[in-house]
Structure formats: structure tokens, C-alpha cells
Amino acid sequence: DGGITQSPKYLFRKEGQNVTLSCEQNLNHDAMYWYRQDPGQGLRLIYYSQIVNDFQKGDIAEGYSVSREKKESFPLTVTSAQKNPTAFYLCASSPGTARYSVLFGSGTQLSVL
Amino acid sequence: ELKVEQNPLFLSMQEGKNYTIYCNYSTTSDRLYWYRQDPGKSLESLFVLLSNGAVKQEGRLMASLDTKARLSTLHITAAVHDLSATYFCAVDKTGTASKLTFGTGTRLQVTL
Numbered sequence: 001d002g003g004i005t006q007s008p009k010y011l012f013r014k015e016g017q018n019v020t021l022s023c024e025q026n027l028n029h030d031a032m033y034w035y036r037q038d039p040g041q042g043l044r045l046i047y048y049s050q051i052v053n054d055f056q057k058g059d060i061a062e063g064y065s066v067s068r069e070k071k072e073s074f075p076l077t078v079t080s081a082q083k084n085p086t087a088f089y090l091c092a093s094s095p096g097t098a099r100y101s102v103l104f105g106s107g108t109q110l111s112v113l
Numbered sequence: 114e115l116k117v118e119q120n121p122l123f124l125s126m127q128e129g130k131n132y133t134i135y136c137n138y139s140t141t142s143d144r145l146y147w148y149r150q151d152p153g154k155s156l157e158s159l160f161v162l163l164s165n166g167a168v169k170q171e172g173r174l175m176a177s178l179d180t181k182a183r184l185s186t187l188h189i190t191a192a193v194h195d196l197s198a199t200y201f202c203a204v205d206k207t208g209t210a211s212k213l214t215f216g217t218g219t220r221l222q223v224t225l
Contacts, residue, residue: 031211042117042201042215043156050211058212090155094211101146101158102203102213109153 002027004105006091011110013078013085021076021108023091029103030096032074036060037088037107046089049074050096078110086111115140117204119216126192127224134219136185136202143180144205146213147187149198156201160187192223 035043045058049068063082148156162178203213
């Protein structure tokens with residue numbers, strides 16, 4: 001079955017530590033995205049990529065980094081510079097045209113120890 | 114800056130009743146998406162609205178888009194408990210769905 005796989009489901013970060021969230025899709029979608037969701041709020045765009053080896057900052061990119069070395073993979077690193085990382089992180093992908101919805105993975109809950 | 118506002122933020126309704134959720138946005142766009150989210154879960158795509166006057170229906174949910182008023186509505190007909198969830202609208206300015214701006218969500222609770 002085609003879909004978007006995020007791992008891990010839960011992740012804990014210690015002070016000063018970088019952590020990486022995995023996102024893989026087998027939908028052959030060109031575009032991939034990372035969103036952050038805080039409790040009781042909507043989603044905010046962190047980074048997005050419309051093609052391999054290229055990505056753009058979203059609205060809240062500070063303290064995060066990404067790479068897009070393969071079409072199917074778009075990992076997100078939460079760096080120690082992100083002072084308030086506790087949130088629900090959602091990876092998404094789309095064919096890259098407005099006709100189709102952006103589809104979302106199951107999410108990773110990141111918490112600070 | 115594009116702003117997307119939903120109201121109400123919280124809606125408690127009885128089974129069998131009808132209600133409408135509103136999504137207003139601040140700048141011109143003719144591409145709007147509705148999603149559903151259950152607690153602790155991912156977002157499920159409900160509707161894609163791509164032009165002024167677009168109307169889509171699925172079961173007890175119907176969505177419409179008025180681009181001149183910068184308004185989309187999600188109408189719930191004869192609500193059932195299974196519709197309890199948070200509903201988000203999202204607006205796309207780019208034409209490629211590459212930068213969606215989400216509303217804050219409407220938490221719907223359907224009571225017996």
C-alpha cells in the first residue's frame with residue numbers, strides 16, 4: 001500500500017541534543033513537507049521540498065534543518081537551537097499540483113526530557 | 114500575510130442536528146482544502162475546492178467555496194457521534210499546494 005511513514009511515533013530529546021525525525025513516502029510524490037502542530041492549534045509549515053536536492057524554509061524554520069537526497073525521503077532534524085521543540089510533527093507529501101490534497105503521515109510526538 | 118480564521122473554535126451539538134463551520138481567509142485564493150483530525154492522529158483529507166462556487170459532498174458533510182467573499186463553509190447534516198473530531202481548513206496561495214496556511218481548527222463534539 002502506498003503511503004507516508006513517519007518514525008518514531010514518540011521521541012524524547014535531552015537538553016542540547018539534536019534529534020532526527022524520519023519521513024518516507026512510496027507515493028512517487030514530488031513535493032514533501034514538514035509541519036509542526038502545538039496543542040489546540042493549527043499546523044505551521046517548517047520546511048518544504050518540491051524536488052530532490054532542493055528545499056525552502058517555511059514559516060518557522062529556525063532551529064530545524066532538512067535534507068532531500070532521495071525523492072522518497074525527507075528527514076527533519078530538530079537542533080539544539082530550537083528552544084521549544086515539544087510538539088506533534090507531521091510529514092506530508094503531494095504530487096505538486098493544487099488539484100490534489102496534501103497527504104499526511106501519522107506524526108511524531110516530540111517531547112523534551 | 115495570509116490569515117485563515119475558523120469559527121467557531123469549539124462546537125458541541127446534538128446528534129441529528131445541522132450546523133455550519135466557517136472558514137474566512139484574508140487574501141485572494143481559489144484553492145481551499147478541508148481536513149479532519151481525530152485526537153492524537155494524523156490529518157485526513159476531506160475536500161479539495163478549486164474554484165469559486167465549488168461544492169463537494171461526502172456523506173453528511175458538504176463543503177463550499179466563495180472566493181469573492183473569501184469564505185468556505187463546511188456544513189454538517191444530521192450529525193452523528195462518529196463525526197466528532199477537529200476540522201481544519203487550509204488555503205493555498207501558490208497553485209501547487211506547496212504552502213498551505215491552516216486555520217486554528219474547529220473542535221466538533223457530537224453528543225447523544
